[in-house]
Amino acid sequence: MSGGVDSAVAAARAVEAGHDVVGVHLALSRAGGTLRTGSRGCCTIEDAMDARRAADLLGIPFYVWDFSERFREDVIEDFVAEYRAGRTPNPCMRCNERIKFAALLERALELGFDAVCTGHYALLVDGPEGRELHRASDAAKDQSYVLGVLTAEQLAHTYFPLGTTPSKALVRAEAAERGLTVAQKPDSHDICFIPDGDTRGWLAEKVGTATGDIVDRAGAKVGTHEGAHAFTIGQRRGLSLGVPAADGKPRFVLEIRPVDNTVVVGPREALAVAEISGATYSWAGAAPTASAFACAVQIRAHADPVPAQALWDQDAATVVVTPVEPLDGVATGQTAVLYDGTRVIGQFTIDRTVSAVPVDA
Template identity: 65%
Template sequence: MTLRVLAAMSGGVDSAVAAARAAEAGHDVTGVHMALSSNPQSYRTGARGCCTLEDSRDARRAADVIGIPFYVWDLAERFHRDVVEDFVSEYAAGRTPNPCLRCNEKIKFEALLDRAVALGFDAVCTGHYARLADGVLRRGVDEGKDQSYVLAVCTPEQLSRALFPLGDTTKAGIRAEAARRGLTVADKPDSHDICFIADGDTRGFLAERLGAEPGPIVDASGEVLGEHEGAYGFTVGQRKGLRLGRPAADGRPRYVLDISPVTNTVTVGPREALDVREIVTERPVWLGAAPGGRFGCQVQLRAHGEVYDCVAGFRDGGDGLVISLARPARGIAPGQAAVLYAGDRVLGSATIAEAARVSA
C-alpha cells in the first residue's frame, strides 16, 4: 500500500537513508527538516550539536539526491518550551531528565506528527534504529545503536503512524548504503550528548539559566565536606567535579548519592551506597494492554545501559509501578526512564520517581 509519508530529515546519514528507503518502497515521500533553534550556528562543533545551518543544507542536498520535495519547518518555540525548559526545570527540581525521550514524545511524535496528519500525511518516517511491526516495537538489530529505549514514550496511536526503516540494519551498513546512493552525508559524524548544548558543558548551561545557589556537600552522617554553586549541577552517581576539600578517610572516591533541592544539599558517599534493588515509577505508558498483577520482564534504566531481570507490579490502590531488580543497579536517579522489555519487545515505559538503595 502506498502511503503519503513525511520523512523527518535531521541532516544526518540515518534520516537520509530512512527517507531514501521509504521512497524506494514506493511511498509518496516529502522531506522536512525541523528547525529547532531560533539562532542556529553556521557550523556544528565537531560531532556535537544539531539543527545548524549546515544540517539543514545537508538535509536539502540529500532530498535532492533522493528526488523528493523538501521543506524546513520552524519548531524552535515548541522545542524550547517542551524540551529545553523542561530540561532546566527538571534539574532545578533535583531530577535527571533525558531530553531525547522528551524530544521524541513532544516534538517528533506529537508536534511533527500532529501537523503531518493535519496536512494529510499517513505516517512519519525517522532514522531511529528500532523495528516496528503490527504495533509491536522491538529493538534494532544493531545492539550498539538500538533506540527503542528513547521511543518507548510513544503511544500505540503514535506508533501506528510511524515508520522506522533502519531497524534491520547496522550502522556500518547504513553508511555503506548512503555511499552507494550518492548521499554526501555518508561519512558525516553523528551528533552526541545533548543537542542543544553544543559545547557539552551541561553545568555551565544550567548555571546561565538558574544562577548561582551555593549550598553544602555533605556525607551520609550530615558532616559538611564542601560547598557547591548549585545543586542542579549534579546528578546521582556522579564522581567527577565534586571539588571536595579533603578525601574520604579510606581514600576511596566519593559519588553523588542524593540531591535535595528543598535544602539545596548534595549528599555524597562510597560507590556501593549507590546500589538500588527497588524502583518506584510514575506515569507509565503501555504499548499494549496494561498488565495486571506482578509479572517478570527486563528493564533498561538508561539509553544504551545495562538490562536487568526484574519483577514489576502496581502498588495497591495506585498507578505507581514498582520494579524489583534481580541484582543491584547503580546511579539510578529520579527523572530517568525505566523501559520494560520482554526479550527484544518493548512493553512500556515509566518515569523513575524513587530508588530504594540497598544500604538504606
C-alpha cells in the same frame, strides 16, 4: 530529515518502497549556529542544507517546519526545570515524546499523511494485540530505549526503515552508493541544544549558582558547592571535599536535595538501588494484562537490561520495579524502559529510589 545519514537513507528506502514521501527538516532553534562543530550542534544551517540536498537527490518535496517555540517549552524548559528540582532528565526522550512523534505526527496526520518515517534504529512488529516496538537488529545502534515513550497510537503511524539493518557501516555504504553527500557525516551526540558540550556551564547560566553544603549520609558537612545542579548521581570527580572519609575511600554523589541546596555523598556501594518507581508512565502498545509481571529494566540508553519484577498499581497510578540485582547509580528524572525480550513494554520516569544499603550500614 535531520541532515544526517540515517534519515537520508531512511527517506531513500521509503521512496524505493513506493511511498509518497515528503522530506521535513525540523527547525528547533531560532538561534542555530551556521556551522556544526564536528558531531555537535542542533538545527544548523549546514544540517538544513544537507537535508535539502538529500531530498533533491531523491526527487522529493522538502520543507522546513519551525517547531522552535514548542521545542523550547517542551524540551529545553523541561530540562532546566528538572535540574532545578534535583532530577536528571533525558531531553532525547522528551523530544521524541513531545516533538517528533507528537507535534510532528499531529501536523502530518492533519495534512493527510499516514506516518512519520525516521532514521531511528528500532523494529516495528505487528503482533496479536497490535503494533509492537522491538530492539533493532544492530544491538550497538539500537534506539528502542529513547523510543520507549511512544504510545500504541503513535506506533500505528510510525515507520523505521533502518530497523533491520545489521550495522551502521552498511547504512553509510548504502548512502555512498546512492550518491548522498552525508555518507560519512559524523553522528551527532551529547545534548543537541548545548553544542559546546558544557552542560554544567549552560545550566549555571540558566539556573544560577548558590553556595550549599555537601554532607555525608549521616548529615555531617564534608564540603561546599556552588550549585547543586552541577552534580549528577554517581559523580566522583570535582567534589572538592574538605573532610576525607574515615576509611580513606572515594565518595560519590548519592542524592541531590534542591529544597535546601544540599548534595549528599557516600561510599560506592551506597549507589546500589533495590527498587525504583514512578507515576508518569506509558505503554508502548497494549498495556500489560497483569498487574505484576516479569520484565527487564533499562535505565540508560546504553545500559544493559536487568531482569526484574514490575508491579503496576492502577489504583495508585504507579509502576514499581524491583530488579533481581541492584541497579547502579540511578537518579530521579531518569527514564526506566521495560522490556519483554526484545519487545518494549513501556516506560516511566523515575521519581523514587530505594537504596540497597541502609544509611547506618
